[in-house]
Each structure stands twice: as C-alpha cells, then as structure tokens.
Amino acid sequence: MNNKIAGHRFLAFGLAVSLTVTGITGCTSKQADTAGSEEAAQSTAKEQVLKGHNENEASNLGAWGRAMGAVLISINDGSPYYFGGYDTTDANAKAAKSILRSSWNISNRKQLLKQIDALYNTGSRTDYKREAHDLNKMSKAQRKKALKQVSGDLKTHYDNLQYIWDTWGNKGLLAWDLCRISHLAQWGYIADYINLDEAQAVLEPAALRLQKKFDNWDDVVINWLDGYAYASSVPIRSVEETDYTSRKNVYEKLVADQKESDPLFDDNLFHTEIIPLGTITYDSLMDEIKPKKTARTKAVIKKKKQQGKDSEEVTQ
Template sequence: MTKEKSNPQSPEEMAKTAQEAAVKSAMEQAQAMFGNIPGFQMPGGMQEQIMTQMGSGVPDMAEIQAQQEAMLKAAGVDPAVVAQAGMQNMAFAQQMMQEAMDGTLGKGLSSSDAMAQMMEAFGDDGWTINRSETGKLDAEQLRLLAFGAPMLVYNDEKVDSLADDEDVETIKCTLKDWWNVTDRESTLDIVKWLLEEGHHAEADEALAEIHKRRIENISQEERCDEESKMGDVCLIMESMLENGWCPKGQMPDSVIAWDLVRVVNLGRWAYLCGYVNEDEMWQIMQVAADIALEHFSSWEEYGRSFIMGRGVWHGEPVDSETAYEIVELLLKSEESPWKQSSFRAK
C-alpha cells in the first residue's frame, strides 16, 4: 500500500500555520500564568476572535491590545514583556516566510537564531517606585497598602494611592473575565479562597516536608509527582539558594505572601469598581496584614515568601528572579513604602 502523497504548503500557508500556532501557544501560556483560581478561565472565543480578525486583514488591534493589557495587569504579568514577546514572534514568522520564499529555510542563520539575537537586543529598564504624594492616606492606611506593594511596583502604579491608571470599566471587565468577580459576594469569595487556599496551601505542605527532611533527601520520584507541588518547590528553593535570592538558613516556611499581595490589590480593585465600600476594602487589607504578621516578623521575611511564591506559582525560576528584583528595590529604596512604614502597627 502506498502512502497518500500530500501537497506541499505554499510559503503563505506556512506563514499562516506558524501564525496560528503562535497565537495558540500565547493563549495557552496566558492561561497557565493565571493558575487554578475558582471561576478563572480564558474568555470564550478570544483565540478564534483574534484569528478571524487576522484572516480578514483588518484586525482591531486597539481593542486586542486593551484587552490584553488589562487582563495581564490583573494577574501581575507585565504587558510590556508580553508585547516584547509578540514583536519577537512576529519577526520570527516574517523571517520564516522570507526564508521559505527564497529557498533558504533551514540554511545559514536560522529564524530561531535571529529571534534569539533580537531577544538579546532588548534591554531591561529596571523597576521604579512611583508615588503620588497627595497625602490622602494616613500612616496606617499606607502601611496596609504596603502589603500589596510588590504588585503595585510590578504594574508601575503609585504605592501611596488607591487610584488606578485604568478606567473603572476596564477593571470591571478584567475582574469578571479572569476572576469571575462581579459584585461584593464574588469579591469576598475570591478573597476567602486566597486566604485559606490560594496557591500557597499545596506549596506550604511541600515546604514543611522539605524543612523536616532536608531538600537533598527528597527523591526524584517525589519531585516528579504531578499531584503535589514538591517538584516546583524544590526547583525554586534551589534557584533561590544558587542565585543568592535568599540567605542560607532563612528559607520561608510559607509562600502565603504571594496570595496576600494579591488580596490587598483585589480589595483595592473591588473598591474602585464599587463592589465593596471603603471600610470593607480596608478590612480586607487589614485581614491580609494580620495574617502576614502571623507568619512573618519583617518586610524581609515577607519579601522572601513572595519571591518563592511567585516562582512556585507555575514552577519558573525567572518569575522568582523578577520578584527578587522588586523585593530588593522595596527593601533598599528610600522611596519604598517598606522603608517608610513599619511591618507591625505602632
């Protein structure tokens, strides 16, 4: 029996296939970024909508960009990084199509090599602490807001203000699409989940086992167990030690700071959307601060927990590296709320 001969793809078909694969991969990565949150799912039809617009040749890029930036911001993912990756993917697809058309595909400098070179060309502007200096918040309110400071720095927002650069409708759409938060009840449901379980519960179980037995005694079989976070916790712990992101002997006992930072910001967003009143917002932040004090004794310990938690989130050391850079800034800069507010209430 002879195999059915397939028709070779044209350069245009190859480019379209690569483009579709890139979009699919990007959407899958975005879903993975947000973790397993109740009611948390990819907005239906987004991938199909993007591909349809691409196929029509008149994509509504402004709308797509606005949706992407709002969704990524809510999860603590830098839109600039995603935009950079998008440009790299587009350049990659364009070069691959050109190589196919001139017959050099797979010869000489490959499109993947070119993409790697472009990635190296992008610089890192670093992180900054922005302040409004309006004086509208008192000392205790600034202290409570400081427990959400890592995400404020990540999103390039003011660390001394409740305001958000995004308009309220954009924030509402983001909370609905990604957190299924649409009112007071759903806000409090997610807050409760983050405080009681979130992404820290399973990781803390693995951490306790590692502290009890030492990391070198954790078997490869245990690390590969997909039913637990043991593998991710071991990987991030080793990365933190190897890179000096945490002093030896000072590894956190919990990664709950990762969830507490998000609780504070969720409370702020819900208030801006009118889902909770101001008193309820401060109460949400107070609960997060009180729980932080049960686990940690300083901003340094809180920061190390955040560093580990962000990395364990989906097992990527680069996420811990980003968190480390932000935490170091918050611990050292005189403009930092961690420098200007005490960890414990006075």
C-alpha cells in the same frame, strides 16, 4: 509497585492537582498577576499626579495595604504610594474589572469578598503544605530517584517546592496568599465593588497575621516571590533573568528610592499596633457572603433545640 515508579506517579499526580486547583481559584500567578496589565497601563494617564496616600488616616491599614501590593502595582504602572494605585476614573474602573474578571473570575462584590476570604483561610498554601508533606514522606533516596525522572516545568515545580519547604516550612506561601488580598482589595476599590474604607478593612486579618509571622518587609516580599515561583514554575535559584528576578529587582528599586520621611516599606509597622478603621470591619463584610438561613432551616434549628430541651426534661 517499586519505589521509583510510585515516586514518579506521585510527583506527576501532585503537580496536576496543584495546577488544577490554582487555575480554578485564579491563583496561577502568571495569569492572576499579569493579566490585563497592558490594559491597566494604557488606561491610567501617566501624566496624572496622584497626591497623598488616599487612605483613612485614622488607621494604619492603608500603609499595610500599599506595601503588600506595591510590587504588582508598580509592574502595572500604578503608584504604590497611592492606595488603589490609580485614580478612580471610568477607564480605570473598566480596566480593573477586566483584570478581576479574566484573572480571578470575579465580576461583582460578592465574588470579590469570597475570593478574599478564600485567600485568607486557605489560598495556595493549603495545597503547598499537602504536597510538601507528601513529598517528604518519601526517603531521600526515593525523592532523588523520582526527581531524576522529571524535567522541564515539572522538575522546576518540585525543586521550588523542596526549596520553599526547606526555607519556610509551614510558613511557605503565607505572604503569597495574604499580599494578594491587597491586590484584590485595591483592584476591587478601583472597580467600584467596594469603597475606600472597605478596601482597607478587608486587610486587617491579613496584616495581623503578617505582623505575627514576620519581622520585616524583606522577608514578606521574598516569601511572596517564592510563592509566585511555586505557582508559576519559575526557577527560584536560576542564575538567568526570570520573572522572579525582575519582580525582585522592582522591589529593590522601590526600597532604594523610598524616602526616609515617607517609607513605603516601613518595618516599624511590624512593631506597631494595627489600628482598625472603626467604621467597618472584616467580619461585617464577610457576613454578606454567609449563606442566609431559610425559613425551613430556621424551623429545623428550632425543632432541634426544642427536642434538646425535651430530652433534658426526661433525664432530669
């Protein structure tokens, strides 16, 4: 098989796998990010004035979560300064449940926690890394020939893939996955699948990883935007107005409008110790989704332990 054909088949197969996986997990961003947005906007009374930050003040996880989800909350006419984005009304709960169900296939607490755990541990970045590594195994000449044979969304996808890899390397899509944990946590809170403290507690590992890998919110948001472009086949370097540029404009306006006394995107968070809630932890919440050991499983484990002890006695 010649290199041109091999490269072309690889590209087409890789994109098909990528889109299949993201569609299953609710990560295709045009669907996952914007589905139900009109319903959310209609169900939240714009005349409502949401006071304060609606967060546990003994911790700074609320501040992390508000910044991580601010752009999408703003797009959906919520208040990014208010954890959850909206008031906890029946209408808003219904809208949040609709978003979670239609975009993420989440209909209950357990499914919400499972998806949060999946975003933290794997997310879209697992397939991105595999795809980028496979693409870069090809020589520069092979890639150039293969990419000449594709067009439209397929070409945009691989142009984005190469750009993100060149820009971020293994860190590509990290903020895309971790910031969406904040989206799920806040929607899950409004949907009444988790309470306010739980919605902040699930953010702790994501906040710790963002703090370790980034130094400021500009880089976090650009990494998130690049992930959105990768998942949606929206060109990153387009000179035209796109969903990518409109989201970037939302972020820039939020930054420009924030008050120095109460910044939404506070870069000091990256240099300040993350303070847990103390009331509940990420691990305790994830214990709920771990498979429970049946009586049969416990008996097998007990038997294996006993066999191990018997083996030790024989060899001694």
